[in-house]
Amino acid sequence: MKELELYIHIPFCVQKCFYCDFLSMPVDETVRRHYVRRLIEEIEYKSQQYKGYEITSVFFGGGTPSILMETQIAEIMEALQQNFSIQKEAEITIECNPGTLAHQKIITYKESGINRISMGLQSTNNRELKMLGRIHTYEEFLHNYDLVRKSGIENVNVDLMSALPGQTISDWECTLKEILKLRPEHISAYSLIIEEGTPFYQTYEEDEQRREEGEEPKYLPNEETEREMYQLTGALLKEKGYMQYEISNYAKKGRECQHNIGYWTRKNYLGLGLGSASLVENVRFSNTSDLQEYLAGDFEEREREVLERREQMEEFMFLGLRMIKGVSRGDFKKAFGVEIEAVYGEVIKKMVSQGLLQQQAGRIFLTEEGISVSNYVMSEFLLKI
Amino acid sequence: MTIDQNKIRNFCIIAHIDHGKSTLADRIIEMTGLLTSREMQAQVLDNMELERERGITIKAQTVRIVYKAKDGEEYIFNLIDTPGHVDFNYEVSRSLAACDGAILVVDAAQGIEAQTLANVYLALDHDLDVLPVINKIDLPSADPDRVVEEIEDVIGIEAQDAPRISAKTGLNVDQVLEQIVSKIPAPGGSPDNPLQALIFDSLYDSYKGVIVFCRIKEGRVKPGTTIKMMATGASAEVVEVGYFGAGQFIPCEELSAGMVGYITASLKNVRDTRVGDTITDANRPCSEPLPGYKKVNPMVYCGMYPADGAKYPDLRDALEKLQLNDAALQFEPETSIALGFGFRCGFLGLLHLEIIQERLEREYNLDLVTTAPGVIYKVHKTNGEMIELTNPSNLPDPSEIEYMEEPMVSAEIMVTSEFIGAIMDLCQERRGIYIGMEYMEETRALIKYDLPLNEIIYDFFDALKSRSRGYASFDYEMKGYVRSELVKLDILINKEEVDALSFIVHSDSAYERGRKMCEKLKEEIPRHLFEIPIQAAVGGKVIARETVKAMRKDVLAKCYGGDISRKKKLLEKQKEGKKRMRQIGNVEIPQKAFMSVLKLDDK
Numbered sequence: 001m002k003e004l005e006l007y008i009h010i011p012f013c014v015q016k017c018f019y020c021d022f023l024s025m026p027v028d029e030t031v032r033r034h035y036v037r038r039l040i041e042e043i044e045y046k047s048q049q050y051k052g053y054e055i056t057s058v059f060f061g062g063g064t065p066s067i068l069m070e071t072q073i074a075e076i077m078e079a080l081q082q083n084f085s086i087q088k089e090a091e092i093t094i095e096c097n098p099g100t101l102a103h104q105k106i107i108t109y110k111e112s113g114i115n116r117i118s119m120g121l122q123s124t125n126n127r128e129l130k131m132l133g134r135i136h137t138y139e140e141f142l143h144n145y146d147l148v149r150k151s152g153i154e155n156v157n158v159d160l161m162s163a164l165p166g167q168t169i170s171d172w173e174c175t176l177k178e179i180l181k182l183r184p185e186h187i188s189a190y191s192l193i194i195e196e197g198t199p200f201y202q203t204y205e206e207d208e209q210r211r212e213e214g215e216e217p218k219y220l221p222n223e224e225t226e227r228e229m230y231q232l233t234g235a236l237l238k239e240k241g242y243m244q245y246e247i248s249n250y251a252k253k254g255r256e257c258q259h260n261i262g263y264w265t266r267k268n269y270l271g272l273g274l275g276s277a278s279l280v281e282n283v284r285f286s287n288t289s290d291l292q293e294y295l296a297g298d299f300e301e302r303e304r305e306v307l308e309r310r311e312q313m314e315e316f317m318f319l320g321l322r323m324i325k326g327v328s329r330g331d332f333k334k335a336f337g338v339e340i341e342a343v344y345g346e347v348i349k350k351m352v353s354q355g356l357l358q359q360q361a362g363r364i365f366l367t368e369e370g371i372s373v374s375n376y377v378m379s380e381f382l383l384k385i
Numbered sequence: 386m387t388i389d390q391n392k393i394r395n396f397c398i399i400a401h402i403d404h405g406k407s408t409l410a411d412r413i414i415e416m417t418g419l420l421t422s423r424e425m426q427a428q429v430l431d432n433m434e435l436e437r438e439r440g441i442t443i444k445a446q447t448v449r450i451v452y453k454a455k456d457g458e459e460y461i462f463n464l465i466d467t468p469g470h471v472d473f474n475y476e477v478s479r480s481l482a483a484c485d486g487a488i489l490v491v492d493a494a495q496g497i498e499a500q501t502l503a504n505v506y507l508a509l510d511h512d513l514d515v516l517p518v519i520n521k522i523d524l525p526s527a528d529p530d531r532v533v534e535e536i537e538d539v540i541g542i543e544a545q546d547a548p549r550i551s552a553k554t555g556l557n558v559d560q561v562l563e564q565i566v567s568k569i570p571a572p573g574g575s576p577d578n579p580l581q582a583l584i585f586d587s588l589y590d591s592y593k594g595v596i597v598f599c600r601i602k603e604g605r606v607k608p609g610t611t612i613k614m615m616a617t618g619a620s621a622e623v624v625e626v627g628y629f630g631a632g633q634f635i636p637c638e639e640l641s642a643g644m645v646g647y648i649t650a651s652l653k654n655v656r657d658t659r660v661g662d663t664i665t666d667a668n669r670p671c672s673e674p675l676p677g678y679k680k681v682n683p684m685v686y687c688g689m690y691p692a693d694g695a696k697y698p699d700l701r702d703a704l705e706k707l708q709l710n711d712a713a714l715q716f717e718p719e720t721s722i723a724l725g726f727g728f729r730c731g732f733l734g735l736l737h738l739e740i741i742q743e744r745l746e747r748e749y750n751l752d753l754v755t756t757a758p759g760v761i762y763k764v765h766k767t768n769g770e771m772i773e774l775t776n777p778s779n780l781p782d783p784s785e786i787e788y789m790e791e792p793m794v795s796a797e798i799m800v801t802s803e804f805i806g807a808i809m810d811l812c813q814e815r816r817g818i819y820i821g822m823e824y825m826e827e828t829r830a831l832i833k834y835d836l837p838l839n840e841i842i843y844d845f846f847d848a849l850k851s852r853s854r855g856y857a858s859f860d861y862e863m864k865g866y867v868r869s870e871l872v873k874l875d876i877l878i879n880k881e882e883v884d885a886l887s888f889i890v891h892s893d894s895a896y897e898r899g900r901k902m903c904e905k906l907k908e909e910i911p912r913h914l915f916e917i918p919i920q921a922a923v924g925g926k927v928i929a930r931e932t933v934k935a936m937r938k939d940v941l942a943k944c945y946g947g948d949i950s951r952k953k954k955l956l957e958k959q960k961e962g963k964k965r966m967r968q969i970g971n972v973e974i975p976q977k978a979f980m981s982v983l984k985l986d987d988k
Contacts, residue, residue, distance in 0.1 A: 007946055061945075190942040214912050214934030223937040248942050263946045277947040284950060305950070315949070318956060322944060354914065373914060375939040379960040382953075 004053035005262045009273035010065040018133035021195035023275040023289055024063035034295055036072045039273050040079045042299045047083035055086040057259035059093045066096035070108035077112035091258045093118055099136035101144040106151040117148050118157040124178040128164055157186035162229045164192055165219040172229045180240050185255040189233045190248045191226055227372060246323050264319045282307045310383050313343060318378035326365025347380050390643040391571045397465045397480055399508055400490035401498035405520040409490055409552040410466055416558055417450040449628045454566045463645035472734030475681045478507055479661045482677055483585040483600035486514040486569030493519045493527035496535050499799040499858035505540050516568050517547040518561055539825050572643030580604035580666040583675050587658040589709035595652035599664060600645050607639035613667040615674040619657035620667050621650035655712050681713050683731025685738055685758045685842050686775040690727030692752035692976055697726045703749035723885040723969050724754055729776050735842050754976045756885045760838045763790040763866055777887045780873050791869045792838040796861040802828050804853040811852055815840035816891055874899055877920040881970045885979055899929040909978035912936035917972055
């Protein structure tokens with residue numbers, strides 16, 4: 001049977017964080033109720049086209065999915081269970097904001113089948129949390145984390161963020177060490193990206209520009225510091241038994257996020273809910289990003305893009321190389337019927353000679369240096385230009 | 386149809402840029418009923434897309450209008466629109482020579498500017514009767530009385546009864562028409578004398594071949610006449626003669642003394658029909674050519690290379706086509722280590738260069754890399770030989786050079802008194818030699834400087850405008866060559882000399898130029914995985930240095946299901962950027978960096 005991952009988008013939050021460019025907004029409860037009703041309709045409607053698929057993972061992302069009442073999450077889960085055929089061992093994740101959890105919520109999640117919780121913490125430093133526009137303190141997180149653990153959920157991720165304005169290496173080290181005490185199964189550690197259209201962009205655009213030009217930024221950590229933070233993350237986490245498996249993701253053995261690995265290995269995934277993106281049998285498409293349209297019951301596919309073989313190869317490379325173990329020659333040949341050398345021989349040679357890629361045991365992967373400048377490496381694998 | 390020579394008026398309109406020359410021309414055409422305003426596209430005469438966009442005239446345009454005057458008679462007006470830029474000074478002078486009078490348009494608010502003066506003197510040199518017109522009197526800041534006084538004081542021509550008009554609204558333009566009849570003389574010459582006609586422009590048409598624009602000074606010409614160009618020696622049989630309708634050629638039986646029109650004569654190349662040459666009847670030649678012919682030579686040179694090396698033949702074809710219409714454009718193949726195969730091209734000036742560049746890019750769809758423009762230097766070698774150097778790369782070894790000369794221009798800058806200091810500073814920085822200053826009126830002065838041409842071909846005009854907040858106006862003419870201490874400034878990128886970035890500079894400015902050049906290149910060259918030193922050197926000695934720091938981090942921290950399409954576009958953009966780069970050694974240099982040397986003024 002063919003496989004499919006499901007992504008469920010909950011585009012609501014208590015308050016936008018200053019760095020956030022995701023499709024998310026604070027709305028009142030009536031809108032949320034209306035949205036959940038539409039989402040269930042969409043599940044019922046779209047699932048018809050996927051009768052031949054088995055669901056290997058579900059991911060509730062946002063926004064803040066935990067802003068919904070637990071009964072609403074349970075209703076959505078119920079709809080999924082009834083309309084799709086979800087594998088018994090499927091990984092089912094929900095993203096939670098530490099300021100929004102309560103004992104009953106977690107119990108309901110667990111009862112409805114959710115088996116993984118991803119907590120957006122970002123920092124253990126309350127000053128940094130405030131600066132980021134987070135709605136919670138570290139103490140609130142600790143309380144919520146404790147509730148999660150007590151509920152018996154055995155697979156927990158914590159999101160952290162480095163390279164914050166004014167952050168020093170030792171600030172970052174503190175955050176890492178604090179979190180390691182809690183021994184979550186999984187840690188995602190991102191470098192802050194100053195995204196257009198966010199309040200941070202207004203404040204730090206110039207600084208970011210300076211940094212991009214190789215000059216010394218005033219507020220943001222410079223590139224050298226960023227690299228050190230990144231190295232420190234890898235080293236500290238490795239010491240505590242976390243293996244890095246992607247540019248920003250670390251996990252205890254066997255706890256890698258299966259859903260996300262699906263994105264990087266180009267598995268089929270179907271997005272449900274506002275603005276969600278899908279890839280099914282090499283066709284990319286997405287839902288409307290207009291909340292009014294969605295609430296009016298518009299579930300039409302948009303931005304439909306049939307990926308040519310060339311584009312499939314490009315994606316295979318630039319997504320696959322995000323993973324520490326990189327891409328496999330065998331997989332490439334299996335997918336495209338040609339040796340990877342026939343298409344990318346020269347690029348690989350060039351990148352290997354520059355010390356950015358490494359080849360071993362039938363796999364091609366980024367070196368440590370290659371990770372630092374991975375955009376450059378990945379862009380070289382685009383074929384059209 | 387026979388035309389009474391006394392009813393012909395041949396004239397042009399001269400003005401400083403933006404004083405309303407083209408608008409007045411349009412209004413005259415419209416009011417004489419040649420075209421209804423509905424048919425008129427604004428500025429009929431500027432018919433190249435580029436001309437209309439930039440609001441300048443590049444090629445001379447001519448139109449014949451029939452005007453019914455208040456005396457009840459019909460008059461034929463030949464309006465010859467002249468190019469409006471110093472690069473085309475020679476063309477302007479030939480167009481003026483085809484006229485008997487000139488309408489001088491002066492802006493009622495701004496008054497006389499440098500180009501106004503230059504054009505008036507040119508017109509007076511050609512014995513034209515100058516008819517002043519005060520334009521833009523509808524502007525709130527208009528002060529026509531002051532401008533009348535200024536015209537009388539500065540130029541010394543009677544201006545009390547100058548029409549005060551608004552070419553935009555058409556107000557009082559009828560007075561201009563009447564004065565053309567009453568104040569501009571009818572053309573002289575006799576149809577019975579041997580043919581003597583002045584070429585003031587020519588263009589290539591794929592159907593008709595070369596179309597020669599001329600003013601018949603003496604005699605007559607008709608289809609069948611064998612004509613001879615007295616300077617180039619080319620001769621051909623006339624196929625068609627005619628005059629200029631609005632945007633079209635209207636054939637007629639013959640052209641005779643006093644008339645302005647065109648001739649086609651199975652000529653294949655505009656180079657045979659040089660502007661300023663005299664056409665005569667091969668079988669009954671006139672005794673001597675009209676005065677004033679000279680072969681125009683390029684003043685400014687640069688290298689032009691196709692961004693995509695495979696487009697070299699396309700570039701050659703395009704240049705050949707443009708040359709059909711532009712005798713002043715020169716080019717010859719050259720090779721650069723950095724840029725591959727291209728052409729060294731010669732132009733009348735920087736505007737001419739820019740126009741050709743834009744036309745190549747727009748009309749021929751070529752992506753070009755252009756090197757810094759330079760002038761022609763005379764290199765006197767120790768062995769007595771003299772080289773005219775147009776490409777810095779060809780400079781002989783310093784040990785073989787006795788001395789070098791560079792071209793100078795006489796420049797006139799008109800400026801309001803508050804900016805005199807700033808403008809003099811600028812001229813001084815550009816190695817100017819102060820000649821003198823005259824006050825036009827209390828608040829405005831005409832500053833005269835001799836300036837090296839290579840100091841004004843870069844960004845002098847921009848610098849002038851920015852330092853005078855747009856108020857200074859500028860005009861210049863060639864003066865001649867002077868001996869000068871010149872050196873070749875080389876640019877090394879990652880220790881490799883980039884031939885396309887070398888240029889000749891005065892030894893006193895070498896350090897300053899080198900420093901700015903390095904700074905500019907540092908901005909232009911993207912970061913690589915390694916550090917890139919950028920050095921400026923003279924004779925192997927490094928005089929300035931900048932460093933492009935190594936790129937240490939370039940990562941997308943997040944890339945999940947919803948991000949993939951967007952992130953891919955980012956990567957595409959990153960790679961796309963590289964496409965427009967030139968690989969020199971292991972450094973990728975953006976193509977526009979080769980032009981960046983043009984904008985070095987930092988005031």
